[in-house]
Amino acid sequence: MTLFIQNVGRGTSRLAELHKGDEVAMWGPLGNGFAVETDTPTLLLAGGIGLAPFRGYIKRHPQLGNLKLFFAHRMPLECYPIEAMAESVQSQCMIEETPEDLQGIIDEIGVQVEQYAEGGLILCCGPTPFMRTARKFALEHGARLQVSLENHMACGVGACLGCVCKNDQGKHTQVCTNGPVFWADKIEL
Ligand code: FES
Known part of the structure; x- marks a missing residue:
């Protein structure tokens, strides 16, 4: 598996500090x-x-x-x-x-x-x-x-509502569980 990341914040800088052989926990795929x-x-x-x-x-x-x-x-x-x-x-x-x-x-x-x-x-x-x-x-x-969409995500499973965007009905929708891919005419950007 290959991860492509851009080091722009706390999360990605911690990823960038990893060395070969370091252990990490991850789960997925999500969304x-x-x-x-x-x-x-x-x-x-x-x-x-x-x-x-x-x-x-x-x-x-x-x-x-x-x-x-x-x-x-x-x-x-x-x-x-x-x-x-x-x-x-x-x-x-x-x-x-x-x-x-x-x-x-x-x-x-x-x-x-x-x-x-x-x-x-x-x-x-x-x-x-x-x-x-x-x-x-x-x-x-x-x-x-x-x-x-690349909204910040905390839980990844639809619980924290930290990742929401607005859909075409003006209602909030979780990007992590209902996306991250959306038809562009079904959401607000
Ligand atoms: S990341 Fe928690 S609801 Fe989407």
């Missing part, structure tokens, strides 16, 4: 995953460490020719597990170093989402503004989009 539609052209939209879930997705997908990966990132490409993925599926990477780059990425997401709106499937994982952008274009073009 749901992205839809797999073998024959549907599928666009994978990844922002930063949001690339991580697509590594396993690509490994398990039975029809790699139907996948395309679009990856927007801030750190150098060597920081991400992109190499093996780019060998398996068509991929496009854009780095964000300037405000102009950011606008270019936003524009490109719009172009890509429009291309997959008719008969396609779009899966997205990344920072919330990145997913919001994808959602905005998906709603605009009538595209089918799933997003994988």
Whole structure:
């Protein structure tokens, strides 16, 4: 098993301190995953460490020719597990170093989402503004989009309500047990 993490807080810094041979307790898998539609052209939209879930997705997908990966990132490409993925599926990477780059990425997401709106499937994982952008274009073009939320989770089993987001009815829903993957038009972002 391989874990891809970005060291950004207490939890991930403790993970980053682990050494080979250290023992940890873990349980899972918890929650749901992205839809797999073998024959549907599928666009994978990844922002930063949001690339991580697509590594396993690509490994398990039975029809790699139907996948395309679009990856927007801030750190150098060597920081991400992109190499093996780019060998398996068509991929496009854009780095964000300037405000102009950011606008270019936003524009490109719009172009890509429009291309997959008719008969396609779009899966997205990344920072919330990145997913919001994808959602905005998906709603605009009538595209089918799933997003994988990264809300902080404490219990993972639906009990603490620390992870909730709002659904399209304006009601709270647990991301850990009802997600983390949601159809983008069924939740608020
Ligand atoms: S993490 Fe506790 S309810 Fe989701």
